[in-house]
Amino acid sequence: MERLDAFMARANTAYYAAQDPFADFTTAPEISQVFGELLGLWAAMQWQAMGAPSPVILAEAGPGRGTLMADALRAIRRMVPDFAAALQLHLVENSPRLRTVQAAKLPGAIWHDTLDTLPRGPLLLLANEFLDALPIRQFVRRGSGWAERYVADGAFTEQPAAALDRAADDGEVVEVDEVAITLTTALAERIAAQGGAALFIDYGPATSAPGDSLQALRGGTAANPLADPGSADLTAHVDFAALAQAARSVGAAVHGPLPQGLFLARLGLFQRTGALARTQQPATASRLLESAKRLAEPDQMGRLFKVLAVCHPALPLPAGFSE
Ligand code: SAH
Numbered sequence: 001m002e003r004l005d006a007f008m009a010r011a012n013t014a015y016y017a018a019q020d021p022f023a024d025f026t027t028a029p030e031i032s033q034v035f036g037e038l039l040g041l042w043a044a045m046q047w048q049a050m051g052a053p054s055p056v057i058l059a060e061a062g063p064g065r066g067t068l069m070a071d072a073l074r075a076i077r078r079m080v081p082d083f084a085a086a087l088q089l090h091l092v093e094n095s096p097r098l099r100t101v102q103a104a105k106l107p108g109a110i111w112h113d114t115l116d117t118l119p120r121g122p123l124l125l126l127a128n129e130f131l132d133a134l135p136i137r138q139f140v141r142r143g144s145g146w147a148e149r150y151v152a153d154g155a156f157t158e159q160p161a162a163a164l165d166r167a168a169d170d171g172e173v174v175e176v177d178e179v180a181i182t183l184t185t186a187l188a189e190r191i192a193a194q195g196g197a198a199l200f201i202d203y204g205p206a207t208s209a210p211g212d213s214l215q216a217l218r219g220g221t222a223a224n225p226l227a228d229p230g231s232a233d234l235t236a237h238v239d240f241a242a243l244a245q246a247a248r249s250v251g252a253a254v255h256g257p258l259p260q261g262l263f264l265a266r267l268g269l270f271q272r273t274g275a276l277a278r279t280q281q282p283a284t285a286s287r288l289l290e291s292a293k294r295l296a297e298p299d300q301m302g303r304l305f306k307v308l309a310v311c312h313p314a315l316p317l318p319a320g321f322s323e
Helices: 004-018 033-049 067-079 081-086 096-105 178-194 240-249 260-267 269-277 282-296 298-302
Strands: 056-061 087-092 110-112 123-128 137-142 145-152 155-161 173-176 196-203 215-218 221-223 233-235 253-259 305-311
Touching: 004 096, 004 137, 004 145, 004 178, 004 233, 033 067, 033 081, 033 123, 033 196, 033 260, 033 269, 033 282, 067 081, 067 087, 067 096, 067 123, 081 087, 123 178, 137 155, 178 196, 178 240, 178 305, 240 253, 240 305, 253 260, 260 269, 260 282, 260 298, 260 305, 269 282, 282 298
Parallel strands: 056 087, 056 123, 087 110, 123 196
Antiparallel strands: 137 145, 137 173, 145 155, 196 305, 215 221, 215 233, 253 305
């Protein structure tokens, strides 16, 4: 018997070490180069608002194939060369396999297993679809008390749990993103003390609500999350409200969560895509425009995906978060 978070940690470590995740799912930076470009320029704007410190750490958590950061760096070099000259690139990635893929695209980067070993100093951090892969705990309301979910022989089993301060009806599941909350709290403390800003993009509701969001994707289709650990990507919705509260409680400023579509549109997704499309053949141009819509349309990735910024309290409201 294994507690759900231990099971999920073991399954995902095995999965990312051995499988090509991008055979099972796709992500925003793989859909359009404009996604990484806009995030790179967002980081450059925060750097300018911070007073252009040099050196500065530009970090990404869970860089996947390195596509987001490669697109970000290309845009930064072209538009804000002073930032390109000042930045030191650090990647937080625990899959040796994906580190090899990232190294081919991002020469000169320094890798870390966790955010804790990033060097001291002002930090700009980007993370797309990183938090959803972190282990969660699940509790079930049983009468006037609570039980916690464990995994045994490919099925859930329950153990009595301590009282939990969450609203739920009898039999309902609530999720606690313990690892993500711990990580966000430490990051927010660091940003409040040493300066910087972090941008998290992931999927989940804007306010905490009961519900079992654990899911497995294998070959692009939903699979049983408890079967064959390591053969499928396990994710859960990110509890942005809990992360925002955790970051604020240690003195960071928090902006969002905001729907991804609104954020990207404000940063110029459609203008940049249009400019790029005009330089391309018609087939490529229409593919680019379709990709932008996929990222921004509410019924595609535009609403379910949210953007949350954790910033030093002295920084002005970051780009994309103002009207
Ligand atoms: N950001 C990329 C990849 C998302 S997949 C994109 O948008 O395409 C999740 C990424 O997080 C992978 O690179 C995976 O190896 C990494 N990852 C997952 N759990 C991790 C953990 N606990 N520590 C460090 N990296 C992790």
